[in-house]
Amino acid sequence: MAEYSQQNLKQFNIQLKPHPRARDQVVAATDFVEGSIVFAQHALAVALLPSEKGRRCDACSRLSVSQSLRRCSGCAEYFYCDEHCQRYHWQKNHKRLCKPYASYSTTALGNLPEHARMDGILLSHLLAQITPDDLIEDSSPVQTLLSLLPGPQEENPAPHICYTPPFVPTGLVQSLFIRFQNNNFAMHSHLSTFGHGVFPLASRLFNHSCVPNAAARYILKAREPVKMEVVALRPISGGEEICITYLDPALLQTRQQICKLSYGFECRCSSCHFLNRISKSRLPDDADADFAELDAALRDLSGVEDGSITRLRTSIFQDSIPLHLYGAFKESYISALSKRFTDAAHDGPYDVARQAGAALLAFYLMVYPDNYPQIGMHLLELAKVVWNDIVRNGDDRDKLRMARNYATASRGVLSIFGAEGDEGGPLGELTLLEDLLWNS
Numbered sequence: 001m002a003e004y005s006q007q008n009l010k011q012f013n014i015q016l017k018p019h020p021r022a023r024d025q026v027v028a029a030t031d032f033v034e035g036s037i038v039f040a041q042h043a044l045a046v047a048l049l050p051s052e053k054g055r056r057c058d059a060c061s062r063l064s065v066s067q068s069l070r071r072c073s074g075c076a077e078y079f080y081c082d083e084h085c086q087r088y089h090w091q092k093n094h095k096r097l098c099k100p101y102a103s104y105s106t107t108a109l110g111n112l113p114e115h116a117r118m119d120g121i122l123l124s125h126l127l128a129q130i131t132p133d134d135l136i137e138d139s140s141p142v143q144t145l146l147s148l149l150p151g152p153q154e155e156n157p158a159p160h161i162c163y164t165p166p167f168v169p170t171g172l173v174q175s176l177f178i179r180f181q182n183n184n185f186a187m188h189s190h191l192s193t194f195g196h197g198v199f200p201l202a203s204r205l206f207n208h209s210c211v212p213n214a215a216a217r218y219i220l221k222a223r224e225p226v227k228m229e230v231v232a233l234r235p236i237s238g239g240e241e242i243c244i245t246y247l248d249p250a251l252l253q254t255r256q257q258i259c260k261l262s263y264g265f266e267c268r269c270s271s272c273h274f275l276n277r278i279s280k281s282r283l284p285d286d287a288d289a290d291f292a293e294l295d296a297a298l299r300d301l302s303g304v305e306d307g308s309i310t311r312l313r314t315s316i317f318q319d320s321i322p323l324h325l326y327g328a329f330k331e332s333y334i335s336a337l338s339k340r341f342t343d344a345a346h347d348g349p350y351d352v353a354r355q356a357g358a359a360l361l362a363f364y365l366m367v368y369p370d371n372y373p374q375i376g377m378h379l380l381e382l383a384k385v386v387w388n389d390i391v392r393n394g395d396d397r398d399k400l401r402m403a404r405n406y407a408t409a410s411r412g413v414l415s416i417f418g419a420e421g422d423e424g425g426p427l428g429e430l431t432l433l434e435d436l437l438w439n440s
């Protein structure tokens, strides 16, 4: 029985159905409330980003905060929380990679660009743990991986592999590799990427949307591979397709190209329809655009009036966005706006940070789906800006009310996505800030 058989998917209350354009779609078999876990799976294989190597455990991917990690004495290139994680990883795949790894990483991977290096390491991890049964058993995740559609650049040859088991037939390495580029996931902790992971069943199930109703978060536990959980961002009704996003929806000018070049499809979500409409209308040149006017119009739309959130307007996309706001969808405007916010967020001037931050909030509400965690992160940043202002420039009842409003709105959004990755993170920071805002 295949891993993606209807019978196996029953445990998650989801099912596969035919899709008019894609291969098929995964739909909810029941109603889900926001925050529900609609799917979960452990990684088949993972690889840490070079920048995270030595900072995180190679077995469980957790960040080492207090003590230094144990280094593998064989290759000196793998690091672990403790002997338990090390033993677990040794059995899993490292006993086959430890000896050849040092020369592999310097000679075979030496000058490769980062993404090719990552693919080489990830594929090496996967091949070092493959068993003869994986190649014949229908229920094996390796079979699910082989059932995925290959990426659009099929002719790219696989990078050198550190170790290939003798029973792996010629051709299989390439068959696995051509499914990597368009199917693997960037895993994140506190929404920041720490590595790449192979999750074949998730790849088999979830189609892309730039305004998805669900999002993947990553759970880290000792002596366990990373676990992906797909969380409902809003209520999902039985029969509705469940989608996640394969890219950052705020990449307005490049995301359609990424869909085509990296994934080989054209996105037809409501947000892409809207962007296509905008691109046909004439936007003012940067020189004529009135940024201050645009900022004010955005602040108006966000429901943020002098920092008091009257109503956090999400799903603005479902309404129609007025013509005078089309200029906000130019990357030049948005990058200037977010620069104005970040430049002033830490040391002021805080009124500049507050105004730019409120306009940026409206932009996020337009491009991100309901309860997308980046919205909650930005609300937390806004609450911190106002709190810093109070600390630096003295107390003020209006400012305190404003900071509390932002913190409350942030809590509402972030608690739906929930905690991910390492301890602390935005939810931990928010708890500390709430304590300051309500108890001091």
Ligand SMILES: [Zn+2]
Binding pocket: 057, 058, 059, 060, 061, 062, 080, 081, 082, 085, 222, 223
């Ligand atoms: Zn560990």
Ligand SMILES: [Zn+2]
Binding pocket: 072, 073, 074, 075, 076, 077, 078, 094, 097, 098, 099
């Ligand atoms: Zn080693």
Ligand SMILES: [Zn+2]
Binding pocket: 209, 210, 211, 267, 268, 269, 270, 271, 272
């Ligand atoms: Zn789209």
